[in-house]
Amino acid sequence: MNIVNFKEIKPKIMYYGTPTLLLTTLNEDGSTNISPMSSSWALGDCIVLGIGLGGKAIENLKRHKECVINLPSPNLWRNVERISSFTGIREIPDYKKEIGFTFKKDKYQAAELTPLKSKTVLPTRIKECPIQIEAVVKDIRIPEYNSLFAIVETQVLHFHAAENIVQNENYINPVEWSPLIYNFRHYFGLGREIGKTFRSET
Template identity: 40%
Template sequence: MSTASHIEIKPSVLYVGTPVMLISTENADGSTNLSPASSYWSLGQMLVLGLLADGQTAANLTQRPGLTVNFPHPKLWQHVEAIADTTGATPVSAAKAARYVHEKDKFGCLGLTPQASELVTPPRVQECALQFEAMVRRTTSGVGDYLMVEAEVLRVYASPEIVVPGTNHVNPQAWEPTIYSFRHYFGLGTEHGFRPTSDTAALTAFSPVP
């Protein structure tokens, strides 16, 4: 692909390639809300999540700070998309009414299985091979229509098949997140290389593609 010349563009979104998450939070009545999200980055044990400020997930986390962050395999993309235009909020706000519909039982709606958490109240998603339990430490509003949430990861759970045996390392050759890129869902493609600080390169006998 030539980059000899570039043109200025103004895309409506900047999701160049971010992981899809299913975020589980606790509603005021003790029930569970499950919401897809894809604005995410991490630093150490901290996650920074971007959420719609008028959504049920944001409302829950400003009142009840426990959450789980669950990373679905690409084969679950249709489950993610199925609740993309639903909200746990009722009544649905005027701003959302044209697009969103209320759905109280999102686990049941999708046929996904709630899995009891150990350190927070909201359940994990059993079908997701990688799961975090976390606690909100700070929220920042006023970022357009969004709420920025900083959460500390308290515990990480992984299916054995994605862990390098005998270690605490996720095997990136066995683990495949769902990547959201310009409103399309993707899996991972061919691996091309790794950082020298990789915990798993020597353990997985990876050879870069020539």
């Protein structure tokens, strides 16, 4: 019998292995902002997002309650990382400046990704992402115990998937599709580590 000893630690981040997503939201001028995220869960047609306050994503969603949840495959980790230290907010909050964030309006260009017109929502989809989910915001809540993030409930309107990962008309083939996993600041896909983020820890 193997005996395992445990140690209490205090990690700076709690991303213990969650899918990475690229959230697209609508800017004031009609352009689209891209926000890399790794806090979400889905149940039925409801997808809940954990979004940091003080960023462009939450600002946009409060004003225009539409978004696209784009799920990148592991081969896109470098594209995700290219925009991980950019914000769409011109007046960058001090705490973001301290961890290295800079302003970037055109994140499509910075990430080397391609916008694709959505079916019904105004924010664009990301062509390179094998799964793109158009959604509307149903509720935004800020927890009383933590004023650093918002819990955003969305309802799925349209689910787009690349044909090569679809089987039997309406099912995702788990052999052909693998999400990009963010695991304690490291990117994983297909069961192995593929990269590490260089973004400063929050």
